[in-house]
Amino acid sequence: MERKLNRKNFIKFTCNTACGIGLGVALLNVESCSPFPVIKTKHEKGEIKIPLLSLKDKKDILVRDLELDYDIMIKEKEGKYTVLVLKCTHQDWLLSPNAKGFNCSLHGSTFDIDGKVVNGPAALPLKQLNYIVEKENIIITL
Ligand code: FES
Structure with missing residues (x-):
């Protein structure tokens, strides 16, 4: 069946395309x-399994779990990992x-790359999560 590109189909096609492009750009920007x-x-x-x-060949990785x-x-340093939660220790705001x-x-609190407080009002360093390395994965306990 041949599909005609009438006004209705044209608008539907261009909106879907624009939405798809817009979403792709938005995700790319994030x-x-x-x-x-x-x-x-x-x-x-x-658990998060990565x-x-x-x-490999990366020192710092941001993990984004869509349900968290x-x-x-x-962070990797000399074969050891540090796993930090990017939640402010002052009042739980996203960092x-x-x-x-x-x-x-x-x-306005700031933390250094190791999670230590640089400027308050936060007084405590970022929370670290436990992990194990099992076979070919790092498994982080939430
Ligand atoms: S919640 Fe981050 S500084 Fe207050």
Whole structure:
């Protein structure tokens, strides 16, 4: 059956295309805002499993689980990992990463790249999560 490109179909086609392009650009911009590589995950049974291969040659990785309210940062140093929750320790606000650390836009606290407080009002360092390395994965306990 031949499909005619009448006005209705034209509008439907262009809207769908524009929405698709707009969504793609929006997702791209979200990803490009981070100075770190971003891995998207979906946790199961209170754990996030990430293949070690995806961490290869990267020192700092941002983990974005679509069902969690906060990103997680995995940092590698000399074969050991540190897993930080990017949630402000002052009043639980979402932190924004940058090359020097993390900023809280609610009251202005800043944390260095290791999660230590640089400027308050936050007084405590970022929470660290436990992990194990099992076979070819790093498994983070939420
Ligand atoms: S919640 Fe982050 S500084 Fe207050």
